[in-house]
Amino acid sequence: MELEKLRHGTDLIKRGFAKMQKGGVIMDVTNPEQAKIAEEAGAVAVMALQAVPADIRKAGGVARMADPKIIAAIIETVTIPVMAKARIGHFVEAEILQALGVDMVDESEVLTPADNLYHIDKIDFTVPFVCGARNLGEALRRINEGASMIRTKGEAGTGDVSEAVRHMKQIMGEIRELSGKTKEELIMVARNIEAPIELVLETAKMQRLPVVNFAAGGVATPADAALMMRLGADGVFVGSGIFKAENPDRMAVAIVEAVNNFDKPDVLAEISKGIGAGMKGISIDTIPKEATLQTRGW
């Protein structure tokens, strides 16, 4: 076979990669040792970061792409896919991550946005992107820009799952509302939620987002992870929830098993026993609105 006949970075391949993650847990890690723990626990992928969101939140200042040295070391260590975050709109950070061999780029509100008007044009990238969303319009705008995977924004680094719940219910509810609508009504919906008509029609027909939809932002316990799966998530991102927990190794295994047994309360009870305290966290209603991360991006 001639190598030039191989087609790279097609939609099918980028969306297909996201599909391979379904039913899995993707864990934030900041060094190769943590990446090893995540892989050992059964994570489907790791997100390589300079600091977990809870620490980014505490530190304040401008949060940027992680040091490529950390990312390269993590890529070297594990066999599972490695993802990394780029700032919203910072297409050069994304290109650097692609050059490093990162398997998926998270254009993330956890980092300080580099562009206050535009997200990255993700279509021409060979690697797939995941983007955060709070509602259907936001999700479909990201997909239109080329995102191959959507995740709820939640409120990262808080250990408070309530915002992730709100965003997941919002998206699922809006999708349900599309059913039974005529084409002209769907076109009106597209106008109202500022999303492309074709994607609204496709979502209405499929009764789900056209790409994989994960939960993220505040998941801190096995029960939180199972809750998000029950609400219809295809899988779960856990950020600070593992390595800010009292016993990260056990928390990591427990969350993986919880996602596989999300609809079995008796099994979840066993899984949740004696795994040590979850991250301390901060309740969402003590955070001033201007300090929330979810309002970054549009």
Place this chain on the structure above:
Amino acid sequence: MVIPTRFLFFVNGLIMRIGVIAIQGNVSEHVDALTRALAERGEYADIVTIKHSGIVPTCDAVVLPGGESTTLGRLMVREGIADEIKEAAGRSVPILGTCAGLILLAREGDMQVKKTQQHLLSLMDTKVNRNAFGRQRESFEAQLEVKVLDSSYNAVFIRAPAIVEWGDDVRVLARIGDFVVAAEQGNVLALAFHPELTDDMRLHQYFLDRVFGRQGASCQDYLRLPGCRGNSLDMG
């Protein structure tokens, strides 16, 4: 338990059960693809998803979908499914493994596989490379010549593995360069790519030909099995 013969014939003689391992990965796509392929051939089968032990022994065919092999292998052992699949293979139940499935079916892996102490089912006399073609940016689509198909096939490779060594009992079905990307050994069929992601159902049909081809044997299996497939089974 006494089951009327008539009923036994109904569940066994007519309705095949195909189990899709549903721990993680491209599960719903395989279920959809099997449903489409069955509709194409005008046949019916009961398709069940499997996350826990106890269901594989009731299946007439098993599909190991794509996903992350490291994760799948770990959870299959933890949930007790791995041994059940080996037992089913021993009874000549047709097995299809795609992508991660091709790794799990192998006898031996490369360093990437070994360093995670990956559990392999050893159902094929093959040695595999976990990410033979590279990382996600190297993932590709290509027109592939597959021995059992009459024209080329658009194959989707995602961080795909490949077979790099194989025994005499393994029949090579497709290659890319030196890598074997489709092969079969007895009742086991392994594909490095994802037939469930495209509309071309020919490879699912090839698999279903084997499934329906051994319909007679299924009744024999039934009599040897503990439990009854007519019971309400936990499909969770």
